[in-house]
Amino acid sequence: MAAHSESILTASEIPEIVNTVKELGLVHDDTSFRRVAVAHSVRGGDRLIEVWLYRTSTAQIEELIISMSTNTLVTRQLVDDQVPQYGFTEIAASVAAVKADPGVIAAVAKRGITDMSTLQVDAWPTGNMGLAHEEGRRVARCILFQRDVVSDNGYARPVDGLMVFVDLDKNEVYEIEDIGVWPIAEEKSNYDAAAVTPRTGLQTINITQPDGPSFTVTDGNHIRWQNWDVRALLDHTEGLVLQSLGWTDEQARRPIMRRASLAEMVVPYGETRESQAFKNALDVGEVGLGRCVNSLVLGCDCLGDITYLDGAWALEDGTPVHVDQAICIHEEDFGIAWKHTDAHNGHAAEVRRSRRLVISSIFTVGNYDYGIFWYLYLDGTIQMEIKLTGIVTTQSYQEGDDLTYSALVAPEVAAPIHQHLFCARFEMEVDGPNNTALRVDIEADPPGPSNPHNNAFRAVATTLETEQQATDRVDAAKSRSWRVINQNKLNRLGQPVGFKLIPADTSTLFPADASRIAGRSGFAKQNMWITPTNEAERFPAGNHVSQSRPEGQGLPTWTEANRSIVDTPLTVWHTFGLTHSARPEDYPVMPTEYARCTWIPFGFFDRNPALDLPPSSHCG
Secondary structure (H helix, E strand, O other), X not given: OOOOOOOOOOOOHHHHHHHHHHHOOOOOOOEEEEEEEEOOOOEOOEOEEEEEEEEOOOOEEEEEEEEOOOOEEEEEEEEOOOEOXXXXXXXXXXXXXXXXXXXXXXXXXXXXXXXXXXXXXXEEEOOOOOOHHHOOOOEEEEEEEEOOOOOOOHHHOEEEEEEEEEEOOOOEXXXXXXXXXXXXXXXXXXXXXXXXXXXXXXXXXXXXXXXXXXXXXXXXXXXXXXXXXXXXXXXXXXXXXXXXXXXXXXXXXXXXXXXEEEEEEEEEEOOOOHHHHOOEEOHHHHHHHHHHXXXXXXXXXXXXXXXXXXXXXXOOOOOEEEEEEEEEEEEEEEEEEEEEOOOOOOOOOEEEEEEEEEEEEEEXXXXXXXXXXXXXXXXXXXEEEEEEEEOOOOEEOOOOOOOOOEEEEEOOEEEEOEEEEEEEEEXXXXXXXOEEEEEEEEEEOOOEOOEOOOOOXXXXXXXXXXXXXXXXXXXXXXXXXXXXEEEEEEOOOOOEEEEEEEEOOEOOOOOOOOOHHHXXXXXXXXXXXXXXXXXXXXXXXXXXXXXXXXXXXXXHHHHHHOOXXXXXXXXXXXXXXXXXXXXXXXXXXXXXXXXXXXXEEOOOOOOOOOOOOOOOOOOO
């Protein structure tokens, strides 16, 4: 019997999916699996799985939808002139090819390295820098570091100026670029427990719930907590995904979001040195965030009364990879939910404690670690937070080097300026499938008879009727926000029910429009895009972004149609993030930084939905 249509993919299902695809005659000697994931679409409870195949002989991608309920092919689409996401086993093979290549051995010998076992090889997506030798090839661009022993911090000792290109189809080094020799840093800058004397004086903190957690998990991944219910998935590409998010009250279950995910991210670097300038990774689409998920550890990654969900993804040959404890679910106290002290009645203050449900996963992409945290609050607030830690990308520094586009973080080591821009995709269904979006600006009234004290300011809401009208940036001077409403559902005050998006960290792409990365990641030029929901439009830079061309695909292309977005199923795409000019305190491992956005109910409820929280036993 097939699992629920929205259940998390399991390692036991993957062989069945692979066998179904093989039995359909779609797998040959040159075929590899590039994506196996629960499909975005839901069709009458059918368990649908999305499978992407790559054929080396024709350099074509096939996008399939397979029904696990009937073991049949639902849809099949052939994709030409696109490069698939690289595979993990072929990257491991390319690392071995680099270490064995005579040209690489000679190049690192110039830098004093003769023991190839000390070489750390990081295979990066090559992006698309317009290099003639990359045309017609699937390419990984490998950069090098040195570790004397395996426990060393490799990023402390970059082997700069050397880039090695690997043809992934042939698994061979075909090009080496050597732009100059820099000295290899002497400091190892190790940060593990063996290298750092721990501070003292921190007393134990225990978080306990003697009566157990307030949430339940049934049917594999169906989470219920207070008025909330949602399903959590691990997607091969997007990582942690929320599905079918709703709120239940006396009016029965009320849907809010059909699907919510981190659909893409781009990390552009501002350094002009050739060994750094190519670094413009689309870490979701090029790497596959779900494949980078950590197995979480109680007391380290998550603290409290924890429930875990396991995850799974597939290697290129269809072999399942099972990940224990890939998703963490727990509750956190979150300070005061609301409080008032009434000075007129002499009674004790009325105060209620807040708490939130946390659904989280952590992903390691090369040198960086990203935590995706979803928070659901007792007052109806929904928050997405990205926690960034790990190690900044490093380059060698020697006296006389230009530090305009980088900063020293240690002797002989610099870190280039860069950005982390996240595009969250929210498939809305606020109290029903048809929604409308508003942009809300705060405007000051001009002096005049209607503003005699020159103090007047107000919220001005503009209905967004088309995609291009909705494409926008955050404007702090106007305290700009956005609202998604259902014009067909009114609260007791006669207002349409809705949710409001409050932006926080809102960088946009700094590389010029003429840059190749600006074409490949056009979604990052704006903070807001709103489109009519289309199951074929799921990734803001396009389905297949490896070596994608600078003329671009995805959101900028889709919104050229300027479709209507009034009273229809809507998808909100919000780009937010950080610009990171490194500091010494970011090294050798970076303290966590945060990027977030928040949805709050706006007329969705008739009053404060947290009014009924019970008082704490020690609040009188």
